[in-house]
Amino acid sequence: MNGYNFAYLDEQTKRMIRRGLLKAVAIPGYQVPFGGREMPMPYGWGTGGVQLTASILGADDILKVIDQGADDTTNAVSIRHFFQRVAGVETTTATIAADVIQTRHRIPETPLRSGQILVFQVPIPEPLRFIEPSEQETRLMHALEEYGVMHVKLYEDIARYGHIATTYAYPVKVDDRYVMDPSPIPKFDNPKLNDSPALMLFGAGREKRLYAIPPYTRVESLDFEDHPFEIQSWEENCALCGSDHSYLDEVITDDKGGRMFVCSDTDYCQTRRGEVA
Amino acid sequence: MENRMTTEKDTSLDLAAWPALADPIHDSQRCFRQVLGALSEPGKRQTLTPFQGSPPHLGVALWGTLLALCDLETRVWIGADLDSASLRQALTFHTGARLVDDPALADFALLTPESFDPATPFAMGSDIYPDRSTTLLVVVETLVNQLGWRLSGPGIAESRDLNIGDSAGCQALMKRLGANRASFPCGIDAIFGAGDQLAAIPRSTRIAGGPSRPTAATEVN
Numbered sequence: 001m002n003g004y005n006f007a008y009l010d011e012q013t014k015r016m017i018r019r020g021l022l023k024a025v026a027i028p029g030y031q032v033p034f035g036g037r038e039m040p041m042p043y044g045w046g047t048g049g050v051q052l053t054a055s056i057l058g059a060d061d062i063l064k065v066i067d068q069g070a071d072d073t074t075n076a077v078s079i080r081h082f083f084q085r086v087a088g089v090e091t092t093t094a095t096i097a098a099d100v101i102q103t104r105h106r107i108p109e110t111p112l113r114s115g116q117i118l119v120f121q122v123p124i125p126e127p128l129r130f131i132e133p134s135e136q137e138t139r140l141m142h143a144l145e146e147y148g149v150m151h152v153k154l155y156e157d158i159a160r161y162g163h164i165a166t167t168y169a170y171p172v173k174v175d176d177r178y179v180m181d182p183s184p185i186p187k188f189d190n191p192k193l194n195d196s197p198a199l200m201l202f203g204a205g206r207e208k209r210l211y212a213i214p215p216y217t218r219v220e221s222l223d224f225e226d227h228p229f230e231i232q233s234w235e236e237n238c239a240l241c242g243s244d245h246s247y248l249d250e251v252i253t254d255d256k257g258g259r260m261f262v263c264s265d266t267d268y269c270q271t272r273r274g275e276v277a
Numbered sequence: 278m279e280n281r282m283t284t285e286k287d288t289s290l291d292l293a294a295w296p297a298l299a300d301p302i303h304d305s306q307r308c309f310r311q312v313l314g315a316l317s318e319p320g321k322r323q324t325l326t327p328f329q330g331s332p333p334h335l336g337v338a339l340w341g342t343l344l345a346l347c348d349l350e351t352r353v354w355i356g357a358d359l360d361s362a363s364l365r366q367a368l369t370f371h372t373g374a375r376l377v378d379d380p381a382l383a384d385f386a387l388l389t390p391e392s393f394d395p396a397t398p399f400a401m402g403s404d405i406y407p408d409r410s411t412t413l414l415v416v417v418e419t420l421v422n423q424l425g426w427r428l429s430g431p432g433i434a435e436s437r438d439l440n441i442g443d444s445a446g447c448q449a450l451m452k453r454l455g456a457n458r459a460s461f462p463c464g465i466d467a468i469f470g471a472g473d474q475l476a477a478i479p480r481s482t483r484i485a486g487g488p489s490r491p492t493a494a495t496e497v498n
Binding site for chain 2: 005006011012014015016018019020021022023024025026027028030032033056057058059139140142143144174175177178195199212213214215216217218
């Protein structure tokens with residue numbers, strides 16, 4: 001911790017991000033520009049999420065970091081160590097024990113509670129970006145609530161594949177106003193965004209945007225009357241804990257076609273197996 | 278040398294009345310989290326106790342909010358009835374914030390419901406950048422969660438009552454905040470402070486009723 005301010009960022013930067021966060025919760029789903037700083041990790045490793053976490057984190061907060069649901073993968077381990085080192089905060093892998101959870105591409109299976117803050121790492125915050133490359137244009141489209149093209153994109157899926165083939169970063173509409181990219185979480189997690197008791201913050205470091213979903217906010221996944229939104233399901237149960245309702249990762253076990261399906265949320269899986277007392 | 282510096286800077290700034298945060302890093306983090314909690318759950322009261330002392334007319338909650346959020350990048354507008362040389366001096370001394378006379382330029386506006394004029398042209402942001410708006414910091418006498426305006430919308434599970442007083446000024450202010458819905462996403466957010474109590478109404482909140490409304494639900498019970 002020597003040589004750094006608490007939680008790495010200087011106070012001036014934290015204040016700038018904090019003021020941005022207050023605007024973000026006041027305008028749910030709107031992308032607030034902020035002066036993103038260079039962090040001691042490359043873009044794509046969660047610099048946006050790290051800057052938000054650094055700005056909100058307090059000395060008595062308990063931090064959990066997950067990467068695709070797992071506490072023990074590279075990105076999660078390195079960010080957790082980073083905050084242990086620069087903020088000296090207590091960390092945990094237990095979802096229920098955490099005050100702040102920084103996440104890459106998953107929402108924990110364990111229901112979140114009031115008072116918790118979930119910080120998402122976002123690569124491309126603009127849901128319309130692959131349709132319209134110009135930032136000026138997409139800002140105008142948000143201002144005019146011009147979201148028809150988003151439905152066209154989903155419709156093209158149906159025309160080509162017979163169903164909506166978008167499986168992650170599935171666009172949502174927040175409080176019936178802004179169309180928002182929920183970050184590359186599987187669409188399996190989209191229903192957890194709706195009416196959640198926890199505050200959800202999103203940070204994109206390279207694009208220098210942050211946005212938020214306050215607790216108890218209506219978040220709808222875009223769909224059609226005749227093609228309603230559906231989440232993924234599996235025929236298998238988790239090979240480790242037997243769960244039939246969590247998001248499963250397929251793990252290749254040998255080179256003879258052997259495979260197994262396991263929970264992507266390691267804390268949830270271990271808790272179910274009774275490994276965490 | 279030091280003596281001369283002191284004499285030159287010998288002003289009326291009363292550091293007991295306008296205290297700094299004892300632990301600037303952690304105290305401002307705590308204040309911020311309370312303000313974040315207030316704005317993400319509109320109407321829910323937070324208690325801020327960043328320091329001992331009572332800044333004249335402001336209350337510790339709003340003074341703590343100012344200290345936590347203001348710096349040389351922020352512009353603050355001060356309403357006539359709160360304006361004083363000592364406040365201006367204290368705010369500039371502690372935060373370096375720039376004080377402006379034009380409300381349209383202000384990031385934060387400090388006011389009371391009594392001095393609130395709905396015609397004051399606070400910044401509301403633009404359709405493209407709705408975040409470029411003024412946040413009101415309102416000093417109120419009371420802040421209770423009963424028999425007030427009925428709030429709903431993002432951050433509120435069903436509805437929440439918030440009463441900031443029923444003076445004409447309070448009515449006008451809440452009417453103005455209620456009008457935010459029509460201009461959304463443009464609008465102004467408000468943070469209320471009464472002593473060490475803090476609550477907020479962002480522009481996303483729907484506001485109904487008022488303290489003088491017939492409280493049908495209560496009467497039935």
